[in-house]
Amino acid sequence: MAWRIGVDSGGTFTDVCLFDEDSGKVEIWKVSSTPDDPSRGITTGVVEGLDQVGKTAKDLSFLGHGTTVATNALIELRGVKTGLIVSDGFRDLLEIGRQKRPNLYDMNADKPEQLVSRDLRREVPERMRYDGTVDVPLDEAALRAELRALAGQDIKSLAVCFLYGFLNTEHEELAKRVIAEELPEVFVSTSHDVAPEFREFERLSTTVVNAYLGPVMQRYIRRLKENLAEIGLEIAPQLTQSNGGVIGFDTAANLPVRTVLSGPSTGVVAAQAIGKMSGFDNIITFDVGGTSSDVALLQNGVCQLTGEADVHGYPIKAPMLDIHTVGAGGGSIANVDSGGLLKVGPRSAGAHPGPVCYGLGSTEPTVTDANIVLQTLNPVEILGGRMKVRRDLAVESVQRLADKLGLDVMETAQGIISVVTANMAKAIRVISVQRGHDPRDYALMAFGGAGPLHAARLARELDMGQVIVPLTPGTLCALGLLLTDLRADFAISRLLPLDDSALTSIDAGFADLMGQAAAWFDAEDIAGDRRVMTRTADMRYMGQNYELSVAVPAGPITSETFKALEEGFEAAHRQRFGFVAEGEQIQLVTLRLEAAGVVNKAQFKPQPDEGPDASAAQIGTRDVYMAEAADFLPCAVYARDKLRPGNVIQGPAIVEQMDTTTVILPDMTGSVDSYLNLILEVKA
């Protein structure tokens, strides 16, 4: 009777995923996005999707929404006019940053645009010391004078970041109260609210980005709420965050910076759920779109959180899934550079005019064109017949590169795939070997429009034994919205040695975080039995400056807890760096608490085995160029939606579906599991 719906709003399409709680049935719907007012596309998608199953908004028990509104506003610099209040002497910190130039060798590279112009950055006398004691009290009169000066500037938003604001919040809180009196209409972000962590520039940058985006997000959410109410939605909708969880609209409106990297996060959440259901604990996700690939590593079903990322040059401290992005996708352009080597990406053809094979005027071959030439992609039409392609144009464009390289056209097309695969492998090495994980212990889960197309070759490059292609690879983010919990992360920096002298402070620190979490649980109306809290501590050897995250055992903080933390830290340090520094003091840096409100999630039901014979799903045969044979090989072509559980496909073969194409190499088999995932393995 009740349906759950996930709506993922992207640049081109808005994907809708519906789930019937009773039957376990999943339905997918796609509508065009409406970039001028994304909320229209969303409500259209919801209404049309529900129409397909004969339901209305009143039948919904859950609506989860993923959006790139904040991300796009940041990239396109469409935030609001923002002011900044900082400690005396530090107004230019925002511009100086970490003092490094953006590119070591390219002198034309620019720093990111300043989100607050220099005249709107105001200093006030105040200063804390490193231990949180007050060196100079906040000069309230000076603050009021600065605010009055800003009042005439028509700012819509104001960021406040004082040195050591994470340690002693007194001055920032006072400033917030004064601002509320002087500039009551203005959106305010304070650093201790947004990112209460050590290192002033990154905290400042995060606070400023949040202020810059705040009013944009508030406006978007207000409008979307109205539109959803108009179509009769009665429940409170949820929004995704960069940590992979969802959160109520009102909380999201105050912390838009936490959604900036939410785009790929729900895809990882879906991969996690699908892996768990199908019996894969250790997964590397591989999400390939038109311009980039996102990869993440799930150990024992869990993707680590990371605390900091760089978004278009702006450092952002916020809890986010550790997803690594590389500029390699279907639209990545191949060229031969002045030294005669074949390069692919990061430049991309984008959606318009797109790859050469679209016939819309491009002449530079892309990865998609190489796949058309090789015929791994359907050389006549793609997207389930929605789009005709011109293989002849793709061949011409690849031939031009072949002439420069002195290779033939097929070798060159295959070369484009090899080079882009190497770029993707490099991204996976960053999240695996560089973090002490061996990719051979992981299965590769491929999704996004082009993931399954490249997965087999990538797995081979990294010696990974299995590839999982989920049933709906093109809409996994929308599906992920149905599989995630409500989630908020709280953090507080406490630089203390890991010895008994710190017990009281650490206990108090976690108590503080639990108090914040309790308030959040109440605000989100999450029942007591659905509240789950997980604690971690970021630690390092005293003197180091990068921390490793270690799980804190349940129960009160005692000497035993610290013993467990010490062991956990040493194990993590050995895994990451290959050694333990005997006798060195370990230091606690940041305490973290993850609060999850467990929601009823979509539950899939396994389907009975229908035997290995896949012939009923075969829709044809086509010659596909395979590097192994250095020639075209006849490949059976299967329709994904006709494959049944238990079916086995012998490579070489191609599996087509509306949103993607899967390549099965000559020495591989593809088998369909009871959840309709396609599992590729090297033949025994």
Added chain:
Amino acid sequence: MTAPEKMAIDPITVEVIGSALQSIVEEMGEALVRASYSTNIKERRDCSTALFDHRGNTLCQAEHIPMHLGSFLGVIPAIRARFEMADIRPGDVFMANDAYAGGATHLPDIVLAEPIFVDGGLVAWAVNTAHHSDFADRGHEHIYQEGIRIPPVRLYREGVLNQDLQEMFLLNCQVPRERISDLRAQMSANRLCVQRLRDLCTKYGAAKVLAAGDALQDYAERKMRAAIEAIPDGTYSFEDQFDSNQWSGAMTFKVDVTVTGDEMLLAFDGPPQVRGGLNLIYTSLLAAAYFTVKSVLDPTVLPNAGLARPLTVTAPKGSILNCAHPAAVEGRIAASQRVTDLVYGALAKALPGKVMAAGNGCCTGAIFNGADEDGNMWVYLETIGGGGGARPGADGLSGIHVGLTNTSNLPVEALELEYPLTLLRYELVDDSAGLGEFRGGMGVRRVYRAEKACRFTVESSRVASQPWGLDGGLSARGTTLDFGDERTSFAGMVDLKPGQIVSITTPGGGGYGDPAKRPEAAIRRDIAEGRVSAELARATYGLDA
């Protein structure tokens, strides 16, 4: 051993193996930064990692500090000069820092090199260098005053630590705890590299990896030659002034850059070497020349040995730009930065409209050292950015490092926790930039308060000269130092009393193009933002603000 046979290799495999090699050196760099202790490495990332081929040529380098393009060059030859190849075994780790016997460029940059063997044959070297912030408060009359000199010596022999050597080294360091921890991080970075390269050789075969390495060097050479070929043949000359707060009197440096076909000769000239820590060992000069040429001609050329093949670099032996034993070299970055200015200036004549005006031209160093109650010494070193030169088409960047350095600042919240210092101001300096159609970047002011008595050393230049403008752009303001007493900007080393306030102001970047062409809106924005005062704008642009 005999070198593996040269094998033919296709351009696609070269690119694929090249990506894997790049992954390896980047991973080394991350591991080194993250596991290290001293602020100079962990936060400021003053370190570099590289792979050298079995012949000792740079194969691949992570992007950290361009100066280290030179710190590496001499190391493998120096090892080979001391040790028979037959005596070099897996698990040996060589350590060196000496500019004359060790192949390095100054003593604080300590290099660790580990040979990588596959099937009994040497295929490559894992090499990294880290600037150990030690050897502070020293004399610089000659290199013997500057710290412990280490020729290539085996810190590890077949995986076993030479404890005696390590103890001897640590006793000569002021902050031994940081040194041992940083060495450990350097060790771990090289170990990763050895493992990863062996894995790569298992996958592709050592011969193919070596062939790809050769091809990558040939590739860099081709790109470099293609870029030089595009410059009209001829000799392009430039001269600039060099001064330092640690040396009285200015010097003139000159360069003649001669382009012939696809080759380039950079002939430098400067005064005789000085009894001060300002001299450049030849490899420092090379690093400066390679960096600048690459950055102007083609920033994408791989920083491997191939890029150097079309370049010839000369300077009179015994001059400050190519010093001889026993010249002191600790502060070689200052004159090296002027070398980059020289090359930019000369190339601006060869490639009008492609080169930016002079950047701040410094790597302003501030070094504080003292001792705690127990007599344990502490040393804190930082370098301060300034303005970048205005570019043809864009204003210069403010508050950045230019040229051969690109280290991060230390967060105030980390600095004050670790050292008895308080940072009172960290800001861009109004009116410091050179004006022009495009304005230079702004210099930086950093104001410190000493909380305890300590020794303070500043290393700066552009005190008497200024970063120049280009194509009609005006020069920027130079360095000023304020020690809170009667001393002038030419002082170098002072004792600070508790509560004493010192201030360093670094130069801006030069302007580009005729100021008369700057759009009024840009001028008014500069005034509104306080970057340029109304008075200076009136005087320069004639604009009535």
